[in-house]
Amino acid sequence: MTENTRNTTVVVTGASGRTGSRVARSAQAAGLTVRPASRAHGFDWQGRSTWAKVLRGADAAYLVYPSDIGAPGAAEAVGALAREAVGAGVRRLVLLSSRGQDRARDAEEALHASGADWTVVRAAWFAQNFSEGPLVEELRLRGELVFPAGEVREPFVDVRDIGDVVVAALSAGDRYVGETIAVSGPRLLSFGEAVAEIAKATGRELSYRAVSPRAYGENLLGFGVPAREVEALVEAFAQLLDGRNAYLSQGVREVLGREPRDFAQFARQAAATGTWTE
DSSP states (O other), X not given: OOSOOTTXXXXXXXXXXXXXXXXXXXXXXXXXXXXXXXXXXXXXXXXXXXXHHHHTTOSXXXXXXXXXXXXXXXXXXXXXXXXXXXXXXXXXXXXXXXXXXXXXXXXXXXXXTTTOXXXXXXXXXBGXXXXXXXXXXXXXXXXEEEETTTTOEEOOBOHHHHHHHHHHXXXXXXXXXXXXXXXXXXXXXXXXXXXXXXXXXXXXXOEEEEOOHHHHHHHHHHTTOOHHHHHHHXXXXXXXXSSTTOSOOOHHHXXXXXXXXXXXXXXXXHXXXXXXXX
């Protein structure tokens, strides 16, 4: 794909999800044609018969595996979809991965081996995990976040920055082919400090309570999350929240030439829409 994005069609998996929706918006703003790939549009990561139709005639694709990039079966699915994409003439692929997660490397290697012109974007913990998904309900309804992060500090990344980096990589010809781009926010915060930022933005009293990954997994089982998925998440939390990710990555600055969005900005904007208001 050249730097001229006119008539370029990009398949966006998870197009209605946390990152896919931002990739789709950023791609449209850049003049690319977005082909959403989600169950609502007839695409299913677990249904290989649904892949050919969404790939046909496309120029590039953004791959985000549902639930977690280190989940059981993720590497096999990523590799299979990447190979089918290459076979259909869609060689330019960008995969969303995770910083510091050992199991994520299997999916990355599967992408590398597919023959694609690949780029991997390794992301820090999403700022939007606090505003979209189960964490927001705890804060909104209970005024407390219970999570297995201890006092570990994390450079929370705004998913809008992920979307912009993905599209910049897709639009830059061969510049980022074969590269891994790590992205984070501009500063380190503990989960307690992040909740304090949200409290400041909302004017509410909010608190954070740390629990062990295993205790958190038991809570997920109680909510009906499948045991295999819980096991993978507990392992991922134990890895990602052990302090290994308490550093900044420069991918946003290097690719976009600007500072990444700060968590306080995210919190103010999300609070303004009533995200954490009862």
